[in-house]
Amino acid sequence: MELPEYQFIQDVARKLSDIGTEFVSFGERRFPGEERFRVIIDRLSFQDPYLRQMMQLAAMNGTYVLNNPFATTINNKILDSQMKHSLGIKQPMTIVLPRMNEEWNLGSSLHEPAWDMIRREMNFPCILKPFDGFAWDDVYVVASFRELENLYNALKFRKIMLLQEKIEYTSYFRVFCVSKKDTLIARWVPKPFGLGEYRQPDKIDLEAFGERMSEATIRLNRKMDFDFNAVEWCVDEEGELFVIDSMNEVPDIDRRFIPDDHYNWLVDRFSACVREAFVSDRKNRSIFD
Secondary structure, three states: OOOHHHHHHHHHHHHOOOOOOOOOOOOOOOOOOOOOOOEEEOOOHHHOHHHHHHHHHHHHOOOEEEOOHHHHHHOOHHHHHHHHHHOOOOOOOEEEEOOOOOOOOOHHHOOOOOHHHHHHHOOOOEEEEEOOOOOOOOOEEEOOHHHHHHHHHHHOOOOOEEEEEOOOEEEEEEEEEEOOOEEEEEEEEOOOOOOOEEEOOOHHHHHHHHHHHHHHHHHHHHHHOOOEEEEEEEEEOOOOEEEEEOOOOOOOOOHHHOOHHHHHHHHHHHHHHHHHHHHOOOOOOOOOO
16 A cells, blocks of 8 residues: 555656656665765655765765755754844744753853743743754643743753744644745644645635745745745734744645645646756755865
8 A cells, every 4th residue: 555655755756757766775885986866855864864974975976865965954943043033034932942961061061041031031831842853743832931841851951942932823834845936835734743734725815925925935945955845834813924934844745634736736846846956967055065
């Protein structure tokens, strides 16, 4: 039986059957090496550091990797927040909480958060989440200051955490961006474990917010150098537009939870993106260039 999480990439591969596609696996690696592939679609390396290194190595040897493995490595929710600020894109108030260290004596280089400041500036309920998390891993809605302290004390030696203002929204969207130029706006019903649902956006919402969301989403993806991404937006009760998350480098695209026209658009546009990379001589942007 075809697994839902593989169907999207298999449908893309069918669109590219004339140029030849195959699934890639990695074992031992000899140096120096050569790459067999002109393009690799990477939808797994975010889960494994060895695969991430292999993607970077492939990119250094001339393979074009989607998404850029150098860009995805340096992007996280801390840098992401600063980037949105520099681009003038509104986001929830965010505070970075330090990961403490039990093994090394770092002296005065690390200290506990200034809880009095946080108590003054952050309203409850709020969101606590890892700076590099995905798939709802260790994401909490925090109801009180005491709950925040308890959660932080349980996590502070394992993860860098972000404390984020909780926006009470009336509408929530995911804006897909392909090739840093094409966008698709979908209503989004957030749910954990890959069960979030995509729906058709309302015409009123598109007229009020569509152009701004699309334009800002394209700017974000060009800045991050992502060929494929989904940026999450919401509208609060006062009609203000916020970016909640601009890093979904491997957007979950499960045909069971997405309208047919949305799904077909994503297959067609992403296939075209891969084909454009295949016939070009482009390389991933790298710190070594």
